[in-house]
Every structure is written in C-alpha cells, then in structure tokens.
Amino acid sequence: MDRQRTDKSGETSAQGRPTLKTLAFMTGLGVTTVSRALKDAPEIGAETRRRVQLVAKQIGYRPNRAGVRLRTGRTNVISLVLNTDREIMSFVSDIIYGVSEVLAETPYHLIVTPYSRSQDPMEPIRYLVETGSADGVIISRTQPNDPRARYMLEHGMPFATHGRTDMGLVHPYHDFDNHVFAMEAVRRLASMGRHKLALLSPPPGLTYYGHTLNGFADALSEVGASEIPFNTVSIDHTIEQIRTRTAQVMRRENRPDGFVSSAAAATLAIVAGIEDAGLKLGRDVDVVSKQSSDLLHLFRPELLVVNENFRLAGSDLARSVLGWIGGAAPGSLQRLVATGEVQAFSPPVSV
Amino acid sequence: MDRQRTDKSGETSAQGRPTLKTLAFMTGLGVTTVSRALKDAPEIGAETRRRVQLVAKQIGYRPNRAGVRLRTGRTNVISLVLNTDREIMSFVSDIIYGVSEVLAETPYHLIVTPYSRSQDPMEPIRYLVETGSADGVIISRTQPNDPRARYMLEHGMPFATHGRTDMGLVHPYHDFDNHVFAMEAVRRLASMGRHKLALLSPPPGLTYYGHTLNGFADALSEVGASEIPFNTVSIDHTIEQIRTRTAQVMRRENRPDGFVSSAAAATLAIVAGIEDAGLKLGRDVDVVSKQSSDLLHLFRPELLVVNENFRLAGSDLARSVLGWIGGAAPGSLQRLVATGEVQAFSPPVSV
DNA sequence: ATGGCAATCTGTAACGTTTCAGTATATTGA
C-alpha cells in the first residue's frame, strides 16, 4: 500500500503535503516550469514566476528533501563530528548553538556524527564522504598533520576545522590564538612577581598544544621566568588526576608560583590541588585560566581568566563551510581570533 | 551534466558508490531480488540470500538514504529539539552524547533542531511534522500541558519528552524524580538543624517546577521546617540575578539557613550571594544542589549534592523513541529515575 | 512570404529504493 493518496493530477487529497505536481495543477503549468519559476530561472516570464511563487507561499510548499537529494546529490546537511568522551563542562553545547544559529537561516540541517574513545577518528569522516551524507563537515580536535583534513580535501568534501592544521594544505578554520593567550598569561603572572610557572597544556597531538607551548616558552624567556615541568597531565586528564598531580607538585620544594591552564574545568582541579597542599590561591600562587563561560570568578575571585567564545567559533565554522560549499575560496575562510586581555576579579595580593 | 557515471548495467565506473543495480549486475539477479535478499525476505532462496549479502558486504554496499526516504517516507532521522539560549554550563552536551551513543548502533542519524528565545516552541515541531523531516522527536523543557506533545500525538509523530506531561495523554518520557530530590534535600538540611529553607526552583511553567515545589512543601511540613520565599528568581535567571537576589535575602533578618538548588550553575551564584552578604557556607547556611557533572565539591566542599545523569537521560530518550517507532506501546516506555542520596564531601559543621 | 530567433513553456528520463503484479520452473496430488 502506498502511504500517500495523491491522484495523478497532483491534487492533494486531504493529508499529503504539496509537491511540484500540486503546484503545477493549481497554476495550470508543467512541473518543470514550476520548478524553474521557484528558483528564479531566467527563462520564466516575470508574471508566471510571481504567480507560482505566490501560490507556493500560500499553500506552504516546501521542497521534498529526499527528492532534491536523490536527484542532485545535495543533502542540505552539515555534519558536526564530535568526540563523545572528552571534555566535561563541555564547550560542545556552545559550538552547537553557534552552528545552529547560522544554519537556522538556511535550508541546512545539522547532524551530529559522534565517535568515541575506541574508534578511529577517521571512521566517521570516511562514512560521511563515502555515503555522501553531508555537503559539509565541521571537525574539532584538529592535529597539525590531520588525516581527516587531508582525506576530505582529496575527496572534495568541504569542511572547516576548529583549530588549524600545519601540513601546507589550505582549508577554512577557526582558531583561538593560543600562542598569544599563553604569552599574555605568562606576562601577567610575571607582572605579579610570579616567576616559576607551570603549564597545564592541551593534549599533545592537537595543534594548539604546540601553539600554547610555544607561546608559553616565548614569554618565559621574554620575562625571564622559568618553567616548572607539569607535562605529565593535560586538560584531557580527569579532574582527579589533575588534582592529585597538582598537589604533588605543590608539595615539592621547588614548586610553581604560577599556573597557566588551558581549560576551565581543569582549573577547578588545579585550585583544588593547590589547596590540598595547604597553599592559598592569590597568596602562594596565581592561576591564569581560559574559560568559555563566565563562571570561574564565582569559584575563586582570585583567578585570572581569558575568555574564549565557543559560540562564536560554532557560527564562524558554519559560515565557513557554507561559504566553501557556495564556491568561496577556502583560503579566504580562515579566522584566527585574537585573545582578549587577562581579566581579574579581585585586587591582586602583593607578594 | 549528470554528477555520476553509472552505465545502464549498474557497473560502477570508478567513483560512483554501489547501488542495488550494481549488486544486481554482479550477482546476475534482478534489483528486486537483491533488495529483498538484503532484508531477509522469506521468498528468497537461502543460498541466493547468502550470496547477495556476501557480495554486498564485500563491496561495502550501503543503501542510499535519499532513495529509501523518497520511496518509503522513512527518514532514519531522530530530531533533538533544543532551546538555544537557556542553560549555561549546559547539560545539553550530555544529552547529545547519550542520544548519539544509542543511535550509533542503528541506521539513524541525529539532527539538532534549534529554536530560540524569540520563537514559538511549536514552530520547530510543526516544521518537523509537516515536512516529515524526522521519524521521531525528542523534546525537553516539558510542560504539564504541553502543546508540542499534544500536537505530535495528534499527528502520529513518535516522540519522547525529557520530563513528564500532565494532561492524561500517554507517551514515552524520561524524568528525574524531583519530588523525591526536593524532599531528600529538605530532610538532609533539617537533619543538620536547618529549619528556615529557601528553594531556587526550576522555571515556573515546566512540569518539574511543580514536582520540585510539592516535594519541598511536603518535606517542610514533614520535618516541621518553614520556607523563606525565594520565588522571584529561578534557575533560568542569570547568574548575576540569582547572586544579587541571594545576597539581598541573606542580609535580611529572617534569612534562610538552608538552600535547595535545582541546578549546579545556579548554585555557584547562590554561594557567591551568600558570601557577598558576609556569611559562610557550612556555618551560617547549607546548600543542597543538583549537579550533572561532578564538579561542585571542588567549588566548595561544604556543598551537598545530588547527581542527575543527563547522559543516561539522553540514551533513555533515544531508546524510547526508537521503541515507539518500532511499534512498542508508548506507555511501556516511561521511566522515572530515582534520586540518589544526598552526598557530602566535608564533615558537617555542627550548628 | 520565409527563415531565423528569442522568449516561454513542456514532456521525459533519471537519481535509488520498495512494492505490486506478475512469470517461469519445479513439485505435488489425483
């Protein structure tokens, strides 16, 4: 049995939603004419065009996505590829909101394609490309030599990355300037008299790990501060791991008097570790942290923060992919966001 | 020009991905036979079936979604409808992870359908139903008399709600027992000698607002405690609003000595407000809060918490919608999750 | 007049799938 009762003439009987055939019947034109009239094709008379569009609006015609997709191969879908087991207190929702915001004005749908710990990160990408399930893809956790970017470039799938790559290939990206972030953080700590600094870095392997490390190192030598190694943990470790590791290092003789943290959740753990060791934030040690929502000052007003806007990242990434799909040069769709200044919430305690 | 070069026989030339026609050509069968063999139809010979399935696996055949969708009307899509401007420190990512987790094992894709402050919450629902863009829908921010649920029920769109409705209609839901949560919270506070309690409630209008209020009231009378009105704010208000309102109420003579908070982010604001008023958590006042990730004890170890698992909610909701689509009785797909016990992280200070 | 041409419009086919209505062959019952 057929699920829809549409008679040959295209007259919708009761339930079926209108199709081109319906419009053709109502206007007395052929479906081809209707189709072209709706997309403002040049060889359609001005009056016919207006008439068709009016009727279409009146009866609430919406093109059938499956029909378009089958015929043209265009899916009107953007896929956001997400790792589902990193990042607590996650920025993921912000990115999704940002992407949604942009796609809402377009015929595009957002589909979320997950992959997990156990999987090859290439798997969802291959799936999307092979099945042609999306017109464009957004990926995060970008690596300097990212096989996903290379693969999509080779296969002509438009995409945008959250974070840059570093393999001489040109593609849209949105990135936060973590080099400058780390430098500003170090400078700020130095200006407060902190000169033995530890860095809680992003996970090694991701591009911004390098950016952060370089910025940190550059600023250290600029201000003449020294590094206390803290590289056995990264922001990908659990809260507990970071906390105990921080407590350990804070109990040592040569302990840091300043921390730079690349993520808000991790900062909670660092502070907890500091206090576990019997030390006090703002007196014995200062911490500069990135945050994506304005909450850390509630946690400890002594914290110094730099804001990273993931919602902006999301909308920017969405616009970039759409731009590439629309024919723009991928090289023109790259954006490096400048770090805002380091913000304090309580007056600094003199050391 | 056609985007794909597939000759009449179905032999894929280079780039095109295999279709039923390809399989038909390779096996020497008709497309109908191949189609039926792949879905284990009874009138296909056992050997043929195995042969077709083998070849299909070998060449990596995947049914074309647009083809299936056009022909059958099935989209293989579940839509998660989200409000994009509530909830900082949002549980949204957890729900998405939970849903993804379940859908990953199925042919279903997850599409995120947003709506914002300015829009009618019915709009995305109508869109989904009218365009048939999804086989099932998940909604949150459920109301006792929810027009979205009613509409989808009337139009035969399977769905599941995060939170219950209360209009005598039966549909799948996943809900956290906020009645019990509020009761346990009050009991715990009372057991610590706190008897003037304030409730930071969910936004009025949502179903669990009522559940929470009732649980709070029931327990108040049970333990003989009294309520300090705190209903000019809800967890939907901004951090700043909650903070200043808390500080106000804490400066009054008849101030609360205990808070029950329905959301973790709001709890940060409550504590900030308490401290703004020069009072101390654990000494002057205790706070019981729900949280969805295990972070509040880092914020203030004196906080008392109850965990709500949104990832579980997501996977549960996904399973429910799939179940309904698959023909299960909607009434059998309802789940009320019991509240875990109130957890403390530091020994209670005697009052 | 006639051929050419621009301006509008139209029918057909195809995208990949599933369903309907068969067809061909082998098997059974009388």
Add this chain to the structure above:
DNA sequence: TCAATATACTGAAACGTTACAGATTGCCAT
C-alpha cells in the same frame, strides 16, 4: 498425465526533484 500449487525470481511503476532536449508562439529581418 495434467492441473494445481509452491518456490524463486523479475520488470515496471512510483516516490519528488532537476536536467535535457525539445515544442510552441510571436516577432523581426530579409
């Protein structure tokens, strides 16, 4: 032996869309 029937398979049509290759009309230059 012949018809009835079960088994295994098949072609055609349809879902809604767009691209291709016309078709029709009127108008102008020759």
